[in-house]
Amino acid sequence: MAFPSKQPALLPTALPSADALGDAELVARALGGDRWSRDVLYRRHAPRLLAIATRLLSNRCEGEEVVQDAFVVGFEQLGKLRDPAALRSWLTRIAVNLVRRHLRQGRLLRILGLDRSPDDATLAVLAAPTLRPDDRAELALADRVLQRMPTNLRIAWMLRRVEGLALAEVASTCACSLATAKRRIAAVDVEMGRHVSIREGLA
Secondary structure (H helix, E strand, O other): OOOOOOOOOOOOOOOOOHHHOOHHHHHHHHHOOOHHHHHHHHHHHHHHHHHHHHHHHOOHHHHHHHHHHHHHHHHHOHHHOOOHHHHHHHHHHHHHHHHHHHHHHHHHHHHHOOOOOOOOOOHHHHOOOOOOHHHHHHHHHHHHHHHHOOHHHHHHHHHHHHOOOOHHHHHHHHOOOHHHHHHHHHHHHHHHHHHOOOHHHOO
16 A cells, blocks of 8 residues: 655744844734744844943943833833834833933932942943043043933933934933933033043043
């Protein structure tokens, strides 16, 4: 008796290259329950968010916490994103909102005299090892100036002068008008000018 030849098992469809997919398509897949797409979005955007959050907070551990929370919030609210292609800016706004909360909590802890983990990611600490000692001292002065500034001013200035965001993106990220973003940055510029002489090292 002849038996039909055994058919080869069907191979699963190969996953597309992550680099070949834009954020909009990955968001659509993620909304459909595709966990791989969520993983790709995390790997694509987490490093940038971590760098920004860490520098804004001057603290590596808190920066990591902010990034984790930002993605939790982002994935929970992914269906509310009107323009999936603008995911990066949207995630940045979420992260900055969380940073603002951490900074205000940190100020409260210091006022109450409660312990807080030491700042291990200040401008002076993160500077290149080859930086001249005098320039590193100026960055340390800048760090102290920033600690005294109101939270909204500090964030706007850091996004513009340290992260290099365009003014329009600073305003969008901070959820304020362009004029307000300019005023916040200018206010910190004035204060920096009173204490820090090496301005180009901060821009």
